[in-house]
Amino acid sequence: MRPSPHRRGVTFLEMMITLPTATVLIGAMAFSITIMMRSKSQDDLLYRNTLGLTNAASQIASDVESATAFVSTSTSHIEFVVPDRDGDKLPEQIRYEFGGSTGVNANTILCKYNQQSSKQMFSDISAMTISCIRSAASSNAPNQALSEVVTLRSLDAISNGVFKELKINATNAIGEYFVPTVPTVGAKWDLGAIRLMIRSVDSNMDGVIRIRVTASDSTKLPIAPVFADLTISESVLSPNYQWLDVPIAPISRKTQGTPLCITISHAGGTGDVAAIQYIECSTGMPANANLLTSTNGGTSWTASNDTRDMRFYAYGYYDGYTGQRTFWNRLDLQLQSVGASSQRVETSVRVPAMPETP
Numbered sequence: 001m002r003p004s005p006h007r008r009g010v011t012f013l014e015m016m017i018t019l020p021t022a023t024v025l026i027g028a029m030a031f032s033i034t035i036m037m038r039s040k041s042q043d044d045l046l047y048r049n050t051l052g053l054t055n056a057a058s059q060i061a062s063d064v065e066s067a068t069a070f071v072s073t074s075t076s077h078i079e080f081v082v083p084d085r086d087g088d089k090l091p092e093q094i095r096y097e098f099g100g101s102t103g104v105n106a107n108t109i110l111c112k113y114n115q116q117s118s119k120q121m122f123s124d125i126s127a128m129t130i131s132c133i134r135s136a137a138s139s140n141a142p143n144q145a146l147s148e149v150v151t152l153r154s155l156d157a158i159s160n161g162v163f164k165e166l167k168i169n170a171t172n173a174i175g176e177y178f179v180p181t182v183p184t185v186g187a188k189w190d191l192g193a194i195r196l197m198i199r200s201v202d203s204n205m206d207g208v209i210r211i212r213v214t215a216s217d218s219t220k221l222p223i224a225p226v227f228a229d230l231t232i233s234e235s236v237l238s239p240n241y242q243w244l245d246v247p248i249a250p251i252s253r254k255t256q257g258t259p260l261c262i263t264i265s266h267a268g269g270t271g272d273v274a275a276i277q278y279i280e281c282s283t284g285m286p287a288n289a290n291l292l293t294s295t296n297g298g299t300s301w302t303a304s305n306d307t308r309d310m311r312f313y314a315y316g317y318y319d320g321y322t323g324q325r326t327f328w329n330r331l332d333l334q335l336q337s338v339g340a341s342s343q344r345v346e347t348s349v350r351v352p353a354m355p356e357t358p
């Protein structure tokens with residue numbers, strides 16, 4: 001049997017010489033692994049932050065794109081109206097607001113839907129910057145058929161307001177008392193058109209609606225003379241709420257501060273012939289305007305308290321006017337994440353409805 005070859009072992013001296021080198025190599029490998037893990041962790045954080053910013057910007061932009069009216073805006077909040085989302089035919093009101101850098105809502109974006117409490121929708125956001133871009137009257141805008149007139153008075157939306165409706169029939173009628181806003185002292189004005197938020201109700205579509213513009217007494221109720229008296233057919237209305245522009249023949253020039261009343265009542269047809277939208281707000285509505293209601297078809301009227309107003313626009317002309325009506329055109333939004341100033345998302349969204357600015 002052939003003996004196995006002799007294998008030389010590692011001496012103690014060789015082990016002592018090699019051990020420091022091995023320690024250095026193991027330490028370098030551990031350091032490299034730590035760096036790699038930190039880098040992966042940072043990459044994951046950057047990804048999560050970017051994804052969060054993108055989701056927040058996308059949701060806000062998507063909602064703003066549907067806006068039909070703006071309630072209020074600043075660099076850190078926006079409140080607006082969108083079409084019906086819950087099937088009750090009435091619009092919804094949405095508010096997005098940055099929660100600030102301190103307090104229970106710090107570094108969050110809050111969302112308020114109608115009268116619900118504000119909720120934290122997005123977190124880890126250190127800043128939100130909003131810019132709303134307006135444009136002057138243009139024939140390209142979808143709601144500017146009355147571009148030659150100016151806005152004398154309007155109410156489209158209000159913070160904390162609740163949208164409601166009143167159905168017009170042989171018994172119930174609705175109206176609005178208002179004083180046109182004419183900033184030029186002593187200027188005379190004239191009415192040119194009104195805009196109402198209205199829809200059809202019954203499927204038979206046989207209704208006729210009477211619209212009147214009258215003078216007002218000292219108790220804010222309609223009286224003679226009647227400046228305009230016209231009717232429209234229910235068949236021209238949509239089953240969903242839409243603005244209806246009603247041209248008004250000149251009513252003779254009025255002095256600054258002269259009030260008017262608009263009334264909408266039943267003029268023919270069975271059942272409910274239309275529904276008119278109004279806003280209710282327990283904290284109060286703008287001055288010099290009041291909702292009017294009638295329970296006897298418009299024979300007599302009652303002025304509400306200062307918590308309800310019809311959604312409407314009154315257009316016309318006044319002496320010395322040199323400005324232009326303006327419309328919401330675009331919103332620019334910038335969001336920035338917490339702890340990484342280089343991480344930000346910017347987006348720009350058009351507002352196709354181009355609602356008129358207050």
